[in-house]
Amino acid sequence: MLELIVISTLNGILFGMLLFLMASGLTVIFSMLGVLNFAHASFYMLGAFFGFQISKWFGFWPALIIAPLLAGALGAMVERYGLRQVHKYGHVPELLFTFGLAFAIEEIVSIVWGKSPVDFRVPALLDFPAFTLFSTNYPAFKIFMLVISIVIFAGLLITLKKTRIGLIVQAALTHPHMVGHLGHNVGRIFMLVFGVGTALAAVAGVIAGPALVTQSNMAGLLGPILFVVVVVGGLGSLPGAFIASLLIGLVQTFAVSMNGSLAGLFGPLSPDLAATWLSDIWNVTIAQIAPIMPYVLLVLILMFRPMGLLGTRET
Numbered sequence: 001m002l003e004l005i006v007i008s009t010l011n012g013i014l015f016g017m018l019l020f021l022m023a024s025g026l027t028v029i030f031s032m033l034g035v036l037n038f039a040h041a042s043f044y045m046l047g048a049f050f051g052f053q054i055s056k057w058f059g060f061w062p063a064l065i066i067a068p069l070l071a072g073a074l075g076a077m078v079e080r081y082g083l084r085q086v087h088k089y090g091h092v093p094e095l096l097f098t099f100g101l102a103f104a105i106e107e108i109v110s111i112v113w114g115k116s117p118v119d120f121r122v123p124a125l126l127d128f129p130a131f132t133l134f135s136t137n138y139p140a141f142k143i144f145m146l147v148i149s150i151v152i153f154a155g156l157l158i159t160l161k162k163t164r165i166g167l168i169v170q171a172a173l174t175h176p177h178m179v180g181h182l183g184h185n186v187g188r189i190f191m192l193v194f195g196v197g198t199a200l201a202a203v204a205g206v207i208a209g210p211a212l213v214t215q216s217n218m219a220g221l222l223g224p225i226l227f228v229v230v231v232v233g234g235l236g237s238l239p240g241a242f243i244a245s246l247l248i249g250l251v252q253t254f255a256v257s258m259n260g261s262l263a264g265l266f267g268p269l270s271p272d273l274a275a276t277w278l279s280d281i282w283n284v285t286i287a288q289i290a291p292i293m294p295y296v297l298l299v300l301i302l303m304f305r306p307m308g309l310l311g312t313r314e315t
Contacts, residue, residue, distance in 0.1 A: 002134070003133065003134035003135065003136060004257055006133060006134075007133065007136050007138070008250075008253050008254050008257045009250065009253075010138065010142075010146075011142075011253045012246075012249045012250035012251075012252070012253035012254060013146065013246060013249065013250070014142055014145055014146045014149070014249070015249035015252065015253055016245045016246035016247070016248065016249025016250060017145075017146060017149030017150065017153065017245065017246075017249070018145070018149060018204050018207075018208055018249075019225065019226070019229055019245040019248060019249055020149070020153060020229075020241060020242050020245035020246070021149055021152060021153075021200050021201065021203060021204040022040065022041065022044050022200065022201045022204050022222075022226055023226050023229040023230055023233070023241045023244070023245055024153075024156060024197070024200055024238060024241055024242075025040065025196065025197025025198060025199075025200040025201050026040045026197065026201075026226055026227075026230055026241075027230055027233070027235075027236060027237065027238055027241045028169075028193055028196075028197050028238070029193065029194055029197045030230065030235060030236055031236040034091065035083065035091065035094045035095065035098065036095065036098075036227065036230070037098045037197075038095065038098040038099045038101075038102050038223070039078075039098045039099075039101040039102040039105060040098075040197070040198070040201055040223070040226060041102070041201070041219040041220075041222050041223030041226055042101065042102045042105040042106065042219045042223075043071050043074075043075055043105075043198040043199075043201040043202055043205075044201040044202065044204055044205040044208075044218070044219060044222065045105070045106070045109060045205060045216070045218050045219040046070075046071050046074070046105065046109070046202060046205065047067050047068060047071050047201060047202025047203060047204065047205025047206050047209075048120065048205035048206060048208065048209035048214045048218065049109055049112075049113055049118070049205075049209075049214065050063070050066070050067035050070050050071060050202065050205075050206070051063040051064065051067040051120070051202075051205060051206035051209050052113075052118050052119075052120040052209060052214055053113075054066050054067055055120070055123075059123070060123035060210075061123070063206060064203075064206050064207070067202055067205070067206050068199040068200075068202040068203045068206065069199065070202075071198050071199055071201070071202030071205075072195040072196060072198055072199030072202065073195065074198070075194050075195045075197065075198025075199065076191045076192065076194060076195030076198075078101065078194070078198075079190060079191045079194035079195070080191045082097060082101070083097060083098070083194070084187070084190075084191075102219065102223070105219070106216060106217070106219060106220070109216045110216040113216065114216070115215070115216050115217075116215065117213045117214060117215040118214050118215070120209045120210050120214040121210055122139075122141045122210040122211065123141075123210070126139075126140045126141040126144050127139075127140070127141065128140050130142075130143045139211075141210065141211060142211065144207070145207045145208070145211065148203070148207055149204075149207075152200065152203065153242070156200075160238070168184055168189065169189060169193060172184070172186055172189050172190075224295075225248065225294050228244075228248065228294045228295060228297070228298045229241055229244045229245050229248060229294075230244075231298060231301065231302070231308060232244040232247070232248070232294075232297060232298055232301045232308055232309060233245070233308050233309055233310060233311070234307055234308030234309055234310040234311020235307075235308060235311050236311065237308065237309075237310040237311050239310050240308055240309050240310030240311060243309055243310065244308075244309060247297070248293075248294045248297065251293050251294070251297065252290055252291075252293050252294060255286050255287065255289070255290035255293050256287050256290045257287070258285070258286040258287055259285045259286070259287055260285065260286050261282070261283055261284060261285045261286070262281070262282045262283075262284075263282050263283045268282075269282050
């Protein structure tokens with residue numbers, strides 16, 4: 001039991017930090033532009049595929065630098081030449097723009113790399129067990145993923161809270177016109193923040209690609225959970241996104257590792273009820289319902305705290 005708790009906690013924190021890497025960019029973009037970017041997870045997918053391709057040519061370590069830069073530059077261009085042009089027509093066209101962009105990116109990825117998973121492997125330098133805990137060998141690459149996520153989180157926090165750039169960005173969140181009057185190019189700030197947000201998602205794609213499956217529908221699998229993180233944490237709240245990411249990561253990881261059911265807890269149903277629909281509910285395990293746990297949490301948050309854990313508005 002202790003082994004299960006320790007390993008699940010490590011995996012849950014790791015998954016939560018990966019979620020935060022992506023959700024942080026989505027949160028900042030929403031705060032500044034007021035748009036829920038439906039294509040945000042697509043940049044995570046692009047980061048994984050860019051990383052795969054560049055690692056084939058130059059190795060994993062150059063890919064870890066180049067792939068996020070490419071995705072970030074692409075994200076900045078999307079904001080400058082796409083989203084900004086649609087902005088004047090209102091929020092609905094913006095949502096439709098990002099929704100269509102997500103489908104376009106998925107189709108392009110399918111055309112270039114195919115629909116089957118690609119062979120994106122863990123670099124040889126980190127392909128060994130970092131330590132053995134009880135009877136489990138914990139991969140060094142997962143420790144690397146965790147360290148990278150923590151370093152980026154700390155860097156993002158310090159940049160936003162302790163530097164002049166962070167102060168300007170935070171001011172632009174709430175008082176863009178005042179920041180503009182002080183001589184700063186607010187449009188360029190929006191473009192750079194959008195690019196940094198997409199680059200963060202791409203970093204998560206590069207480091208998660210070798211550990212998870214890199215395929216053309218990976219954005220569709222993870223994208224909805226990002227919106228759960230943003231809503232549960234509170235729209236526009238970075239600390240809320242951090243707490244929600246860890247909470248969802250831990251809840252889903254622990255749920256996957258549990259095989260308990262109502263039948264295991266209370267015993268089998270009586271013969272009269274065994275042939276009814278109640279039998280399916282009675283025998284379903286916690287691991288089987290693990291994928292819907294984030295959405296259950298979302299429903300509960302919307303019922304009892306609609307503004308999210310640390311949100312300050314109900315928009």
